[in-house]
Amino acid sequence: MYFQGTRRRGEDGVTVVINFLLSNARLVLGVGGAAILGIATLAVKRLIERAGRAAEEEKVEQKMSESWEEISRVSSSPTLLRRGLEDVVLQRVAKQHRGALCEPPPASRAEEQEAEPRSKRLQLCVLTLQERLQQFYHSRACLSPEEVHRAQALALDICTELQGFLRSRHPDMPLGEMHIAGSLLDDLQVVSADHASLLVPLQLEPSLWSLVPGEETLLTHPLHWMVRRVNLEYFPRGRSYWDRHLVGGYLSSEALVTMFSKCVMETMNWPSISSTMDCTVRPVLGPDLRLQIEVSSDWDSPLLISMLPVVREADVSLCAQPALTAPWGHAWCLALYPWETRRLTQLDQTDSGCRRLLLKTLKAACRLNPALRPLPSAALANLLLHLSESQTDWSEASLEARFRQCMEELIGFLEQGALNSYFKPGVNLLSGLTEDQVDQVKMTHKN
Structure with a gap:
């Protein structure tokens, strides 16, 4: 899609482009790609604002160079990139909870006539990871x-x-x-x-x-x-x-x-x-x-x-x-599927746990993400069975903690290139993945 440039100082054109990119990037690029794109587009927004406010004697090229240097600095810094990732993910997951919480400051009639209309700033209702996991489970993982x-x-x-x-x-x-x-x-x-x-x-x-x-x-x-x-x-x-x-x-x-x-x-x-x-x-x-x-x-x-x-x-x-x-x-x-399913059900019945709920959440996340799709569901089930040997709290209130542990454990197994079956330790459940698929899964989880 082609967007024609404009020299207006207002935020309408910039906001439309940025919102369009952020709302569609996750569908095309996944969570990690959307995060990077979100950071980049915010930096581009600053670039355009600086260019519009530049004095006549200043060189616009110099301001643009500084902005692109900022993009490079943000992308090369793991800390800044991780913070940007968290911000973008939190915003995009909770996008249905948008609300016009802030009104533009009052302005005089002369300023209203001279200044171009400004778009209202929307603030997203940030949910905790526990709430987002439950929301994702009910909306995507749980079938009617x-x-x-x-x-x-x-x-x-x-x-x-x-x-x-x-x-x-x-x-x-x-x-x-x-x-x-x-x-x-x-x-x-x-x-x-x-x-x-x-x-x-x-x-x-x-x-x-x-x-x-x-x-x-x-x-x-x-x-x-x-x-x-x-x-x-x-x-x-x-x-x-x-x-x-x-x-x-x-x-x-x-x-x-x-x-x-x-x-x-x-x-x-x-x-x-x-x-x-x-x-x-x-x-x-x-x-x-x-x-x-x-x-x-x-x-x-x-x-x-x-x-x-x-x-x-x-x-x-x-x-x-x-x-x-x-x-x-x-x-x-x-x-082995009957054994794994029976064992998970028995454990949940013993301690009123959330293992099956977490399994369905992990399966849905992997199925909806092309990079994670090659992960077999048997590997996720056995991951929970192994984790049940060391963790005792599987109440629904601990869903966030168990989810984070699953991610950490899975990355560790991917680094080793092996995830042994719970019932047949000699079986490597990751043996069917190619090296490229393993690298893509690790990059996605780390992001």
Whole structure:
């Protein structure tokens, strides 16, 4: 956008430009970029004011040079930059609480006629970090019950359609009751209700199958497991329905995903289902079993449903996700999410804590910031679990203190390049981040 310059001494033109930049910079540049831009634009404002007040014999270029030197000095000073960051963030977060608290000083009639109109100065109502966190939670992190219920109902309708199709086309396939799982069911979804997991339990004969940790095989990753076929000398191949997906004596997750892709994703009449459900349902191309559902225009984003074949034994749940177990296509992935969610809930119930509230706040902040988006939600959950080992006060009144500690701990883990899983210390939850992503996350948190 082009703005034509003016030599007026009033503040209208300057204020319009500055307010426009500050109100839109956070959306484009993030909090850190908005802070720097805010400091720079304030210095530019001084530059223009000095240039307008300069006497005729003074050189305007000299004043401009001094102003740009001020910008450089502010940007190079960590203390000034941090103060400027705090000022800009406080102002932009609390912008909805603006009020015209100050009136311009009285002036004579002659001054009113000569002086150009001045814009009213607005003073922002500065909130504490505790209040801003609570406000952010209720406005962005916490979803309305209506939105959650609507997404859950739609996911359940898809679940019913898939279950009915498989039972009619493959009645001999031993499957358990399909159900919805994940953050949508556990009230841990933030910003928008736009994804869900559909679990497809495989019923395995306990005497024919055994779940084996990866460390006991050629695999070395703690989350990679194998499903071994046992008692072949007494019960040869063919006694179990799932023997047809054996590879080297193990039930192949890759073979199962390929089978479900052909018999469900490529076979179901999606246009007919779409007309029945009054929405558009289509499979998503890729290695995973995913469906995309688009409803009406009042939905902010389509609903993505991931279909996950699972195998359970006691408290162990294995998911068929070849993309996560690559290059071992026949391995299964150990699901830690149920353990983490259950532990957080137990801790909050014990001391009436705010761990889940803080987790949703952190997840929403990361999702809304492009630089923080690569951080996996599992890393945030485990960060809270680790912090719970050393901190005892998790009341809602301590939300600000716990939030600051999370930021400090997270920066420390990023500096080390490792955040170990709470339940599987051998798993580094930051291993999936590239060096550039880690640097961006550290810069954002430090700002």
